[in-house]
Amino acid sequence: MYQLTTGDTIIRLADNAFIPPDPANTDYREYLDWLDAGNTPEPAPPPPPPAPDYVAFWDALMASSLYASIREQSFTSLPLNTLATEFIALLGDAKAGRANETAIQQVVGAILQIGTFTEEQLVELGAAFAAGNLDGIYTLG
Amino acid sequence: MAFTKVETAGINSTGSLNLNGPVLIGSGTSTGTESQTLQVTGGAYVSGNLGIGTTNPTHKLHVVGDARITGILTIGTGSITINGPTDTISGVTTINTASINNGPLAGFRNAIINGGFEIAQRGTSISSGVGVLTYTLDRWIVAANTVAVGVYQGTQTAFPYNHLSIVGSSGNTGVSIRQRIEAKNIRDLAGKQVTLSFYIYNATSNASTISVELDRANAEDNFSALTNFYSASLASTTNTDRQTVTVTLPAEARNGIEVRFSAPAITSGIFVLHTVQLEPGPVATPFERRPIGTELSLCQRYFQTASFLDAGYVVGGATLARRGFFVPLMRATPTVAVTASSNTNTTGAGFAAVSSSVYSFEAVGAAAGGYIYSATANFSAEI
Numbered sequence: 361m362y363q364l365t366t367g368d369t370i371i372r373l374a375d376n377a378f379i380p381p382d383p384a385n386t387d388y389r390e391y392l393d394w395l396d397a398g399n400t401p402e403p404a405p406p407p408p409p410p411a412p413d414y415v416a417f418w419d420a421l422m423a424s425s426l427y428a429s430i431r432e433q434s435f436t437s438l439p440l441n442t443l444a445t446e447f448i449a450l451l452g453d454a455k456a457g458r459a460n461e462t463a464i465q466q467v468v469g470a471i472l473q474i475g476t477f478t479e480e481q482l483v484e485l486g487a488a489f490a491a492g493n494l495d496g497i498y499t500l501g
Numbered sequence: 502m503a504f505t506k507v508e509t510a511g512i513n514s515t516g517s518l519n520l521n522g523p524v525l526i527g528s529g530t531s532t533g534t535e536s537q538t539l540q541v542t543g544g545a546y547v548s549g550n551l552g553i554g555t556t557n558p559t560h561k562l563h564v565v566g567d568a569r570i571t572g573i574l575t576i577g578t579g580s581i582t583i584n585g586p587t588d589t590i591s592g593v594t595t596i597n598t599a600s601i602n603n604g605p606l607a608g609f610r611n612a613i614i615n616g617g618f619e620i621a622q623r624g625t626s627i628s629s630g631v632g633v634l635t636y637t638l639d640r641w642i643v644a645a646n647t648v649a650v651g652v653y654q655g656t657q658t659a660f661p662y663n664h665l666s667i668v669g670s671s672g673n674t675g676v677s678i679r680q681r682i683e684a685k686n687i688r689d690l691a692g693k694q695v696t697l698s699f700y701i702y703n704a705t706s707n708a709s710t711i712s713v714e715l716d717r718a719n720a721e722d723n724f725s726a727l728t729n730f731y732s733a734s735l736a737s738t739t740n741t742d743r744q745t746v747t748v749t750l751p752a753e754a755r756n757g758i759e760v761r762f763s764a765p766a767i768t769s770g771i772f773v774l775h776t777v778q779l780e781p782g783p784v785a786t787p788f789e790r791r792p793i794g795t796e797l798s799l800c801q802r803y804f805q806t807a808s809f810l811d812a813g814y815v816v817g818g819a820t821l822a823r824r825g826f827f828v829p830l831m832r833a834t835p836t837v838a839v840t841a842s843s844n845t846n847t848t849g850a851g852f853a854a855v856s857s858s859v860y861s862f863e864a865v866g867a868a869a870g871g872y873i874y875s876a877t878a879n880f881s882a883e884i
Contacts, residue, residue: 411818
């Protein structure tokens with residue numbers, strides 16, 4: 361039995377060996393003979409989820425009207441200003457590979473609770489999360 | 502006027518002397534056959550050239566036709582002697598010749614790799630499996646029917662080299678031991694006479710005869726379809742006589758050949774094969790012992806193992822990759838089987854073969870921080 365991969369390598373399930381698609385490789389030729397005999401390999405396992413990209417998220421956030429709104433509201437709201445500062449610090453750590461997901465989620469929730477934002481701006485935040493492959497990690501609630 | 506017999510004290514003639522019967526010199530009694538008409542008993546001296554089979558000798562002894570010497574022939578001043586009874590030629594410091602025994606003059610006569618069973622990269626104790634071709638000691642395949650047998654690298658001092666030892670299992674109905682010779686390593690011998698030599702020590706209770714078979718691949722280095730061109734049954738006992746088979750390879754042997762020893766069953770006891778050699782020519786010459794490092798390199802064209810460890814700092818999701826090189830280059834891009842791996846702050850530590858010369862060692866960082874990952878793998882480009 362064999363299993364496909366997302367690349368061109370074949371997995372031989374008997375010993376989990378990776379068989380390269382080299383016509384001179386005896387194992388690959390045996391695989392082709394196995395196919396010719398009418399057999400079908402198992403499908404490739406689903407690819408792993410994309411890795412979080414906090415730089416892409418940050419770039420998308422800075423380009424949004426949501427970011428401009430947070431910045432503007434921070435001039436007059438000390439709590440929002442404090443939360444925004446904390447959020448920026450957490451994002452700095454996340455971009456360096458040390459994401460504190462729990463803390464980021466809490467700060468995002470607090471900012472959305474204290475600040476005043478439009479529906480469009482909330483959509484922008486969701487799009488920024490998606491740009492950084494973070495939409496499966498963080499919510500807007 | 503004709504005399505039937507003349508007895509005289511001497512003959513001094515300046516003309517020719519014509520004799521119709523045998524001439525006996527030095528003895529009055531003939532010791533040869535009637536066809537030998539000249540007999541010299543004692544010494545004879547010829548100052549000019551002596552021709553045998555020629556009327557115009559150009560050397561002191563000039564023989565046109567075959568000559569046979571049952572004693573020792575001494576050439577030159579005695580430095581070179583050819584001694585027929587002991588099959589030796591001694592005193593020769595230089596031989597100018599194009600071939601010995603129809604093959605290379607020296608070195609690498611043996612087309613079998615690991616014929617001395619010195620190399621065991623997969624381990625020295627391996628189960629044959631059942632109904633499958635299992636690589637055991639390097640380059641040697643063992644296949645067993647019905648019940649698996651144990652395959653070991655034997656090092657008994659009774660044999661001059663290591664050996665492949667099969668330990669029988671109750672219920673086994675057949676065992677074959679094979680080596681496939683790559684096209685590039687046999688094509689120079691296609692169409693030529695070769696000699697296979699080997700030793701078998703059979704201390705089993707039931708494999709009194711074995712078969713020796715030679716097949717050639719129907720396509721280059723593709724042994725999924727074979728054509729047999731030699732088959733013979735040989736008695737096998739506990740004697741230590743060397744067995745030899747001389748056969749002319751077919752032209753299609755340039756595709757590669759399989760040498761196969763088969764026993765009907767090995768249910769108990771020990772069956773040993775050792776000192777296997779396949780060489781050009783009709784004569785089995787002494788087993789060619791190659792340096793151990795050279796033999797290992799020859800094996801590593803088909804099978805290698807590698808271990809790798811890497812440590813450092815990584816961020817989550819980052820791919821870690823290092824490159825390694827196969828030495829020597831492998832026959833083809835190999836199949837990779839990871840046999841052990843460990844991950845500390847990484848996932849998926851393993852190898853990927855890129856080509857017959859390069860592999861990569863890879864993992865993915867789990868989170869920001871220090872990491873260590875390691876893996877060991879087998880790379881197989883066997884045929």
